[in-house]
Amino acid sequence: MKSFNRIFFLTIIINFGLVMGMYAQKLTKEQIEVASKRALPVAVENLMEFLKIPNDGNYPDQIEANLERCVTIFSEMGFKTQRLETNGAPLLFAEKKYPKNTKTLLFYMQIDGQPVDTTEWHQPSPYLPVIKQETANGEWEIIPYETHKKPLDMDWRIFARSASDSKGPAMSFISALRILENLGKVPEYNIKAIMDFQEELGSPDLPEVVEKFGDLLSADGILIMDGTRHLSNLPTLTYGARGIATATLTFFGAKNSLHSGQYGNFAPNPVFEASRFLGSLKNEGGIVQIPGFYDGIKLSESEKKKLNQIPEDLDDIKTELGISQPDNVGETYQEALQYPSLNVRGLKAAWVGKEVRTIIPSEVVAEIDMRLVPESDGKRLMESLKQYMVDYGFHLVDSIPTDEERATYPKLASFTYKLGSKPFRTDFDSSMGRMLNRSMTRLFDDKFVNMRTTGGSQPIAPFINTLGVPGVALRIPNPDNSIHAPNENLRIGNYLEGIISCLAVLTEPMD
């Protein structure tokens, strides 16, 4: 009995120690940094292995190989995985529960990458990752394998497709989970992960998955492991993204292109009508003139103050872009992003340059995009644009006008639109927002950026809008990362800070 008791108590003590070890943290800043730096070489190796699997979403075989690798990675960490089948490509779900945890964090990861033009890459293949250092004259040169095994320089970069967008961020999170495990710690949350293999194709099946697997995906917060840091390259949290809607306007002239000599002065050139119309859409300050376009958006002084804490200089941005004065929609760059935008993203009539021909074009095509914020419903704004065209005097058709329509209406155009990703925005002051701010402050003091919204779109809105889960993006990659372009890269120092950030979040409880 004695020995039994001894063993029994010893067991309790050991268990108590384990329990204390497992549940008695936050880790300190120092603990996180030491552990992360020690783990970095392996984390880099793991990322480079992951980057070797081609991941163009247009090729189902490539996607399948990535999905299988993700199953292996998460299974090895004790996660249960589940393929979520859709009418299109599958998504992968992974989950791990911890007995004492009551709250759940869902991590969204993008695994697919943009298509590649291998001829434009300064390395053997976008899928054979290399580490490079910057030379004195600003070029990037490959560091031989033996050399880059030595202590990693924080300014070296990993060059490969998806290094930044977004296998690097995904692997930051995975590395943080492994470090925690090796430290004998568990996170403050039950963990769910959803892996998207069609983000670069617009995640067409994500809304369906969110509808169909709502219970499975429910969580107290979603952390989006995607997106590039603020231009300052400070660690960045973005609480929202603008949505997008697109339209195609075609302005019709004569039935066919006409010889400009034979019919110049007689057959109306639709370029002039289209120009007058497009020019009327904004005033000289860039303010959209469609009635109601900015309805519903109010920025309080305190919100403006918070927005404008972000360290950016208007003159610097103007110089960077090469413009003399910005549009007047907001007083600062960050304020401008809080409003919906209207952009003519493409415009074409006949040909220019070497292909130019002396004709009167038969039509003008204008491609429009609108960036949306939560206050501006895409359908409402598109219908406003349509009404504005009608009020302007256009007779609108769905496709090619009939001869009778051509004979009847001097102002003739077609208008079609599509709604894309929806906007979302999570409150700075939500429990998710507060938890993330505590995590980041613990590691970076006030040297990080809180952005109310990013100007671009993320296909993540169904989680926030359909499931009501507050979502924030943790942005890791350096702003000069060339995502979507040749020679995409991720700075080693950013990758390390990404791991550190994930460790801070995983060990910071939500109130």
Added chain:
Amino acid sequence: MKSFNRIFFLTIIINFGLVMGMYAQKLTKEQIEVASKRALPVAVENLMEFLKIPNDGNYPDQIEANLERCVTIFSEMGFKTQRLETNGAPLLFAEKKYPKNTKTLLFYMQIDGQPVDTTEWHQPSPYLPVIKQETANGEWEIIPYETHKKPLDMDWRIFARSASDSKGPAMSFISALRILENLGKVPEYNIKAIMDFQEELGSPDLPEVVEKFGDLLSADGILIMDGTRHLSNLPTLTYGARGIATATLTFFGAKNSLHSGQYGNFAPNPVFEASRFLGSLKNEGGIVQIPGFYDGIKLSESEKKKLNQIPEDLDDIKTELGISQPDNVGETYQEALQYPSLNVRGLKAAWVGKEVRTIIPSEVVAEIDMRLVPESDGKRLMESLKQYMVDYGFHLVDSIPTDEERATYPKLASFTYKLGSKPFRTDFDSSMGRMLNRSMTRLFDDKFVNMRTTGGSQPIAPFINTLGVPGVALRIPNPDNSIHAPNENLRIGNYLEGIISCLAVLTEPMD
């Protein structure tokens, strides 16, 4: 002696008869028609042989082969020929004098043709001419060689590159000369011919030739064997052509194309500024708003009356073009052609359709053409446009703006222009005009069209403007001839009437 005298008198009588036969015409309408119809099958064969020689002005070998054929043709008819060398491609000059003639007619012929896209032609090659007939369902089917040797149907057509533009018209003239020769007649004029082998490239060397070989080319009138008939397909004389000048306008936004999410509402989109500017160039009625654009043009009531004698119906043209109302520059189509025109012939910013990208375009390119009349100097109008841009507020640069210019000027654009063919116009009431009218009336009564100007351009102005030779175009081909396009064709009936017209002109003295 007797036999000598007999022979001598006989010779005189024969010579007198020849002389009477050679100089005692005009030919009657009936004589011309009978001779032309008899000669038509051979004339068709000759044209088809000529069309077999490829004639793309971009290929010097092709041009040389055509030039050599022309030398042969004119030498066989007793012409002296002379290559006119230039800094570019040569032209060919041919001349034949007749002892009693005091006046000289110069015939301008275009021998080169537009490039071909052989895949779009419904025959083995654009350079293997075929004769086709229209089927009941409006298709054109090839007539086998044996069949088309039978009596020629006037509605059959010869399909080949340059059938209408302009080997067909050239061969009409050559055929008329041969018929005259076979009838034992001589023309009322000394004949000069100038053959252009770069018309489709804009005849860049023609002004130089006219300067250099002015004496050689001097004449009492020039007949331009080029251009398509009026839409009515009545025989057509055009007394002028509009000139052309072109400009390229580039409107600058940010230094590079920008992500429309990241910078939408902040970086100005140059499409809006360019649109407002282009839209301001014309009012809703199509009237150019640049001050002085229409200066100097006055149409008297009698000129309007003459212009509007041309058999055309405004509603028919509107229906044909598919427009509900024309620009208001003239009250009729013919009046509109008497004014200079301003046309945006191409417009482009970024991409549309399948290539569309969600960016803010960095620039907008607008290609402009102006059609000129003798009252409107191209340089004056282009400088007016430039001044209009400056007055509108644009800072103009010659090429790409510097960073400093980008930082300084919110309205930034480049403007360059080129002057092309000059306009010309010959008086209806000139001796050349009266002679041509008598010729045509003799053959067609009042069933032909006198056009004051054609809307398009012809590179012929140096003859009229530099040498002071009155020039008129005799237009032969059917208006639905698909020149510059695949399946170019010439109606047999038009070819015959072309030969007939040339015979009428050659036998009609000038007063």
